[in-house]
Amino acid sequence: MDILLKIGDMWVRRRAAPDLIAVAAVEGLRPATVVTGASEGLGFALARRIAREGRAIVLLARTEEVLAEAGDDLQSAYPNATVIAEPLDVGQKDAPALLDALLARHxxxxxxxxxxxxxxxxxxFTDLAPEQLDELVETNVxxxxxxxxxxxxAMRARARGGIMNLASLAAFTPGPWQAxxxxxxAFVLSLTAxxxxxxxGEGVRVCAIACGPVETRIHRKMNASNTFYRALLPSASAERMARLAWRSYRMGRRVVVPGIVNSFIAWSARAMPYEILLPMVDWLMKPRARPVSGTRARRGALRLARSTGSRR
Ligand SMILES: NC(=O)c1ccc[n+]([C@@H]2O[C@H](COP(=O)([O-])OP(=O)(O)OC[C@H]3O[C@@H](n4cnc5c(N)ncnc54)[C@H](OP(=O)(O)O)[C@@H]3O)[C@@H](O)[C@H]2O)c1
Structure with missing residues (x-):
């Protein structure tokens, strides 16, 4: 594995030419990894994976108590890491300035x-409240x-560091009922790629992770528990997804669809005409009045309930 990471690093740095002024500008400061939405789910699992390497890590989310608990958990599990957990709504216009100030303070x-x-x-779509739509666009886009x-x-000037953006398998198709x-x-995937x-080649990693379903609370929050996609599509644990995502990022990959089944779905969605694809996605995504029976969904819910790594 190490050899793959080394080759990936050489590939990412093949044209790297650090600007010495930009490098000097951060002298005396420690490099930090910032994970947004790190209080639970995939963000927490990613933060845990990164903290294991003993880095300085900043966890951001809006709900203060849950975030503080996540920060304490990580700090006690990985005493070599520096873990900072600060509430911040990344959807605010001044989030970058607030984050700059937070990093400088530490x-x-x-x-x-x-x-x-x-x-x-x-x-x-027409039943969704305009405020909900605004919140989604502010946060996700x-x-x-x-x-x-x-x-x-600044990363490009220093010729180091990188950005991992969480896209989704959802990026490869329009999605009725979760439009x-x-x-x-789709925006995140396109922008990042x-x-x-x-x-x-400039020494900076820019990577989109287009994962398939992961066992987190997001499905329940978006009222998708009773859907055929939850019953039929395989879903990964947040820990497994975080491990694959972080490894792919470090290897310098640009667009990552983790898992063979997910890669096949992404490839098929791109190859299929909308006349066939859209009715299929509609059937998979439509919320049903009664619980959709499916062993995968039941197993997934059980795994989530028992999981120690993915929060709640
Ligand atoms: N789970 C899946 O099946 C799946 C599949 C593909 C892609 N993804 C993507 O992976 C990412 C994580 O998903 P997840 O399933 O882990 O979701 P999750 O369990 O619902 O967690 C979302 C996290 O984001 C935080 N958050 C939400 N809005 C925020 C804001 N405006 N500012 C700061 N933090 C905010 C939440 O905390 P607060 O609410 O306290 O702020 C929470 O920590 C998302 O981008 C999702 O689209 C998930």
Whole structure:
């Protein structure tokens, strides 16, 4: 594995030319990894994976108590890491400035950014409240764009660091019943892949993770528990997904669809005409009045309930 990471590193740095002024500007500060949406689910699992390496890590989310608990858990599990947990709504326009101030207070600079915070809404588009739509666009689209734009120039100048953006398998198809969520993930995938191309070889990693279903509370929050996709599609644990995502990021990959089944689904969605694809996705995503029976869904719910790594 190490050899793959080394080859990946050489590939990422093949045209790297650090600007000495930019490097000097962060002298005396420690590099930090910032994970947005790190209080639970995939963000917490990613933070745990990164903290294991003894790095300085900043966890962000909105709900203070849950976040503080997550920070304490990680700090006691990995005493070599520096864990900072601070409430911040990344959807706010001034989130980058607030994050700059937070990092400066702790003698840190942002080296790696994991744009993981995301929300979903399920239902018929015309039934969704405009405020919910605004929140989704601010969190899933605007925050990712703003934070990437804010931190990427200095990373490129220093020729180090990187950005991991959480897209989804949802990025490969329009998604009836979760239309804004699917559209937001298509935006994240497209933006990240394109920017990754612009920075290729400069020493900065820019990576989109397009994972399939992961056992977290997001499905329940978006009212998707009683759907055929929950019953039929295999879903990974947050820990497994975090491990695959972090390894792929470190190898310098640009677009990652973890898992063979997910890769096949992504490939099929791209190859299929909308006339066939859309009715299939509609059937998979439509919330049903009665519980959808399925061993996968039951097993997944059990795993989530028992899981120690993925919070709640
Ligand atoms: N689970 C899946 O099946 C799956 C599949 C593909 C992609 N993804 C993507 O992976 C990411 C994580 O998903 P998840 O399943 O782990 O979700 P989750 O369990 O619902 O966790 C979401 C996290 O984001 C935080 N958050 C939400 N809005 C925020 C905001 N405005 N500012 C700061 N933090 C915010 C939440 O905390 P607060 O609410 O306290 O802020 C929480 O910590 C998302 O981008 C999602 O789209 C998930």
């Amino acid at each position: 003698g840190l600079y942002l080296d790696v950014l994991v744009n993981n915070a995301g929300i979903g809404i399920g239902g018929n 605007a925050a990712v764009t703003r934070l990437t734009r804010h931190y990427l120039p 804004p969520y699917f559209a937001s993930k 394109a920017i990754g191309g612009e920075c290729a």
